Amino acid sequence: MDIHDLSTPAVIIDAAALERNLSTMAAMVPGQRLRPHVKAHKCTALAARQASHGHTTFTCATPREVMGMADAGLGQDLLLANETLDPRRLGAMASLADAAMVTIAVDSAETVAAAATAGIVNVLIDVNIGLPRCGVDPDKAGALADAARKLGLVVRGVMGYEGHLMMVADADEKAREVNAAVDLLLAAHRDVGGDIVSSGGTGTYQLQTRVTEIQAGSYALMDTAYASLGLPFEQALHVLGTVVSVNPQWAVADVGLKALGMDHGNPSIDGATVWFCSDEHITFAPDLPVKVGDRVRVTPAHVDPTMSQHDAAWLLSGDNVVDRWSIDLRGW
Amino acid sequence: MDIHDLSTPAVIIDAAALERNLSTMAAMVPGQRLRPHVKAHKCTALAARQASHGHTTFTCATPREVMGMADAGLGQDLLLANETLDPRRLGAMASLADAAMVTIAVDSAETVAAAATAGIVNVLIDVNIGLPRCGVDPDKAGALADAARKLGLVVRGVMGYEGHLMMVADADEKAREVNAAVDLLLAAHRDVGGDIVSSGGTGTYQLQTRVTEIQAGSYALMDTAYASLGLPFEQALHVLGTVVSVNPQWAVADVGLKALGMDHGNPSIDGATVWFCSDEHITFAPDLPVKVGDRVRVTPAHVDPTMSQHDAAWLLSGDNVVDRWSIDLRGW
Numbered sequence: 001m002d003i004h005d006l007s008t009p010a011v012i013i014d015a016a017a018l019e020r021n022l023s024t025m026a027a028m029v030p031g032q033r034l035r036p037h038v039k040a041h042k043c044t045a046l047a048a049r050q051a052s053h054g055h056t057t058f059t060c061a062t063p064r065e066v067m068g069m070a071d072a073g074l075g076q077d078l079l080l081a082n083e084t085l086d087p088r089r090l091g092a093m094a095s096l097a098d099a100a101m102v103t104i105a106v107d108s109a110e111t112v113a114a115a116a117t118a119g120i121v122n123v124l125i126d127v128n129i130g131l132p133r134c135g136v137d138p139d140k141a142g143a144l145a146d147a148a149r150k151l152g153l154v155v156r157g158v159m160g161y162e163g164h165l166m167m168v169a170d171a172d173e174k175a176r177e178v179n180a181a182v183d184l185l186l187a188a189h190r191d192v193g194g195d196i197v198s199s200g201g202t203g204t205y206q207l208q209t210r211v212t213e214i215q216a217g218s219y220a221l222m223d224t225a226y227a228s229l230g231l232p233f234e235q236a237l238h239v240l241g242t243v244v245s246v247n248p249q250w251a252v253a254d255v256g257l258k259a260l261g262m263d264h265g266n267p268s269i270d271g272a273t274v275w276f277c278s279d280e281h282i283t284f285a286p287d288l289p290v291k292v293g294d295r296v297r298v299t300p301a302h303v304d305p306t307m308s309q310h311d312a313a314w315l316l317s318g319d320n321v322v323d324r325w326s327i328d329l330r331g332w
Numbered sequence: 333m334d335i336h337d338l339s340t341p342a343v344i345i346d347a348a349a350l351e352r353n354l355s356t357m358a359a360m361v362p363g364q365r366l367r368p369h370v371k372a373h374k375c376t377a378l379a380a381r382q383a384s385h386g387h388t389t390f391t392c393a394t395p396r397e398v399m400g401m402a403d404a405g406l407g408q409d410l411l412l413a414n415e416t417l418d419p420r421r422l423g424a425m426a427s428l429a430d431a432a433m434v435t436i437a438v439d440s441a442e443t444v445a446a447a448a449t450a451g452i453v454n455v456l457i458d459v460n461i462g463l464p465r466c467g468v469d470p471d472k473a474g475a476l477a478d479a480a481r482k483l484g485l486v487v488r489g490v491m492g493y494e495g496h497l498m499m500v501a502d503a504d505e506k507a508r509e510v511n512a513a514v515d516l517l518l519a520a521h522r523d524v525g526g527d528i529v530s531s532g533g534t535g536t537y538q539l540q541t542r543v544t545e546i547q548a549g550s551y552a553l554m555d556t557a558y559a560s561l562g563l564p565f566e567q568a569l570h571v572l573g574t575v576v577s578v579n580p581q582w583a584v585a586d587v588g589l590k591a592l593g594m595d596h597g598n599p600s601i602d603g604a605t606v607w608f609c610s611d612e613h614i615t616f617a618p619d620l621p622v623k624v625g626d627r628v629r630v631t632p633a634h635v636d637p638t639m640s641q642h643d644a645a646w647l648l649s650g651d652n653v654v655d656r657w658s659i660d661l662r663g664w
Contacts, residue, residue, distance in 0.1 A: 007418050009664060039611055061612045082612055083576040084586070085625055086339050107577055110624040132607065133615050134577040134584050163610065244415040245439055245466040252466050254416070254664075258640045263594040263609065275464065277595065278495065279371055279636050280393050280414055283465050292442040293417055304611050308590050309640070311663060331643060332341060332591075 001321040003295055008242045009259035011306070011313040012297070015322060017236035018049070018220060018315075024232050025219050026053040029205060035059045035079060035198060037217030040304050042329035043313060044072035046220065059198075059215045063089035066102055068329040075100025079124065079198065081159060081215060083111045083134055089332075090118030103156055107136045109147060116151035123153050124196060127188040129160035129181040138184045142191025157196030160185040161215065166203030167225070178207040186210065202226055202233075223303040225264045237313075238297035239267070239306065241282065243290050251290050255298040256280035261305030267298045333653040335627055340574045341591040343638070343645040344629070347654060349568035350381070350552060350647075356564050357551050358385040361537060367391045367411060367530060369549030372636050374661035375645060376404035378552065391530075391547045395421035398434055400661040407432025411456065411530065413491060413547060415443045415466055421664075422450030435488055439468045441479060448483035455485050456528060459520040461492035461513040470516045474523025489528030492517040493547065498535030499557070510539040518542065534558055534565075555635040557596045569645075570629035571599070571638065573614065575622050583622050587630040588612035593637030599630045 003012065025034060036050045039061035047058060047069060057077035060066045063086065066078050075096065083105055084090060093102045103122040106112045115123055125145050128135030136144050145155045162181040168174040182199065189197050200208035202218040203226065218226050221237035239260060241253035257277040260267055266274050272286040282298060290296070300306040307313070308330050315323035335344065357366060368382045371393035379390060379401060389409040392398045395418070398410050407428065415437055416422060425434045435454040438444045447455055457477050460467030468476050477487045494513040500506040514531065521529050532540035534550040535558065550558050553569035571592060573585035589609040592599055598606050604618040614630060622628070632638040639645070640662050647655035 007420060007664065082586075085574055085576060088339060108624050111576070128579070132579070132582050133610060133613055242417055244417060244443070247460070247464070250464050254414075257593070257595045258637050259664075261589070261594075262637075263589045278465060281465055292440050305590050305594075332339065332586075 002319045003240055003316065003321070006240060006314060006321065008240050008295070009255045010240045011310045011327070012238050012240045012316050013221065013313050013325075014236045015315045015317055017234040021220050021222070021233045021236055022049060022053045025216070026055065029214055030054055032057050033213055035213045035215055036220070037061070037081070037201075037215050038065050038069060038329060040217030040307070041221060041327075042307050043325050043327050044068060044074060044329065045325035047074050048072070050220065057213070059217070062332045063093055064331045065329045066093050070096050070100035075102070077101045078103070079159070080104045081161070081198075083107055083126065085111060085114045087114065087118055090114060090120055094119035094121075105134070105159060106144070106148060107134050108144070112144065112148045112151060112153065116148075116153055121154055122156050123148055124156055124159045124198065125188065125192050127158050127160040127185055129162055129184045129199070131161060131164040133163070135160060138188040141188035145192040155192060155194050157194030157198070157212070158185055158189045158192050159196070159198035160188070161199065161201070162204060163201065166201050167229070174204070175207055178204050182208070182210050202231065203229055218303055221303045223264070223306070224268050224299055224301045235299055237303055237306070238299055241296045241298055243292055243294040243296060246290060246292050250275060250283050250285050252281050252283050253296045253298070254280060255282045259306075259309055260298070260300050261302035261309070263305060264301035267300045269296055269298055334651045335572055335648065335653065338572060338646060338653065340572050340627075341587045342572045343642045343659070344570050344572045344648050345553065345645050345657075346568045347647045347649055349566040350378075353552050353554070353565045353568055354382060354385045357548070358387065361546055362386055364389050365545055367545045367547055368552070369393070369413070369533070369547050370397050370401060370661060372549030372639070373553060373659075374639050375657050375659050376400060376406060376661065377657035379406050380404070382552065389545070391549070394664045395425055396663045397661045398425050402428050402432035407434070409433045410435070411491070412436045413493070415439055415458065417443060417446045419446065419450055422446055422452055426451035437466070437491060438476070438480060439466050440476070444476065444480045444483060444485065448480070448485055453486055454488050455480055456488055456491045456530065457520065457524050459490050459492040459517055461494055461516045461531070463493060463496045465495070467492060470520040473520035477524040487524060487526050489526030489530070489544070490517055490521045490524050491528070491530035492520070493531065493533070494536060495533065498533055499561070506536070507539050510536050514540070514542050534563065535561060550635055553635045555596070555638070556600050556631055556633045567631055569635055569638070570631055573628045573630055575624055575626040575628060578622060578624050582607060582615050582617050585614050585616070585628045585630070586612060587614045591638075591641055592630070592632050593634035593641070595637060596633035599632045601628055601630055
């Protein structure tokens, strides 16, 4: 079976490139220094590959990701790095009990109370270190930790995500700003206590030398946004399409915006200029002629919301299909 | 059960607003003059409501939509308005035989041959009327119809989609350009023959007086892009979120870009300024203070790829939940 046997659009993963990415990261950030973020792939089969490289603790963005990782036997140490107030979902995670170790981000009295009420045991204090999103002010982190402990919660430490710094182009400026953000996180940690200082992503992992663990995810599969940073990771994921219509000036393949994450803009195609995406089509001007029926590889601008559009990914060795992985952590 | 009992993010549909949209369209474009496009909602329960308003013929964008509509007993007259070469999927649609009437768009010798080989009976000649996407040149449509008939296919007529004209703001310019596009389609139809001239969308349906049927879809649920056109349809769909974090300058809800179609840009929230979306969050500045735990309604910029992110939609009467509809036509 090869790529010509796949129905399209289809997520395809170059198995060798993926392995190289996982090995490269494991060599640079080994063991529990990395807590891979599963939101980037939503795939327990891929998470199991990360675990085989020594990365056995994981970051999750949704309760569904936590539950699915636990079901897959990958629940040794799962961090839900987002706040939730949902009693059903908190209760489900609490009911995992000994089947998984679950730690949940909290940043307010309300999220602390919701976690405690649901029977959650472990929390991290989520600290705002510059991205205008979740996280308590650094100077209020200690008080929140005290309040959590008063309700019986175990506070394992702090987390803070410097998402606003991932794409800073100038290396010196990026280093300076990441260090300033980590200063805030470490100051909060002094007030909070606990063993964990969790931060970082694929765009900043090289600079995150003062935290105990890094939450990178995109390094495994990559996308055109992160490729622009010159990181030592290869593009391992594409969306395979079929050319369904050819015109003298352009061609059309069946990889539309419903098969892609579009928030970072249009995808790209090697050897072609992408004009635009419609729901089920990509219109592009190829450098060399293409024929109806040809297969094309489309490279998404953003990997996370591309994976979440599909129910499976196909593992390739060259053009040969070697496995099918369910994208089994979709939804919430 | 009301909106406070729903886990979020959740697609919610105002049942009364939806009914008004369906009634309004049925009064203006009754019966088989409209062939509603199910790609806008991917939901057979919603399609059944359209059928109850007299719209019993449907447009589909993917083989999966065709198969799901047939399975739901809504296969009286289904048009796959896109080209496909996939022998498995063409074969599945052909095997529906008497269980559904399926007509497939073709625009090349290759797509004609693929349809004939798979045992498809009915085709429409897809004509390029200005959008750089699929469709044969108008002056080659007759020859393609002849080739299709030689292979035993029934050519029911022509279709052409003027997608590039949906958002033209000036009314006179829009009318002039739509008429010029329809001139091309009617010229092709004279060469092709058949009973069907299919075109149009929610942005142009009022101008499409010379075709036999209109392929509008977004009118049922609407989005902020189409709302800007001043059409007689209401916003019936929102994505419900929960405020999970509050800061003096901003608040954060759990409706992120994985719960939204982002290709038309950021969603909006009444009474707030949306700053940005992350995978699982929307950061916004509310005009009036909000509290952690509050529910917010997020209005997507593009309805089609919002529905395709979710597995269900909740029907509301006011804040009360009255039904759950499966979004059962996702995928390809």
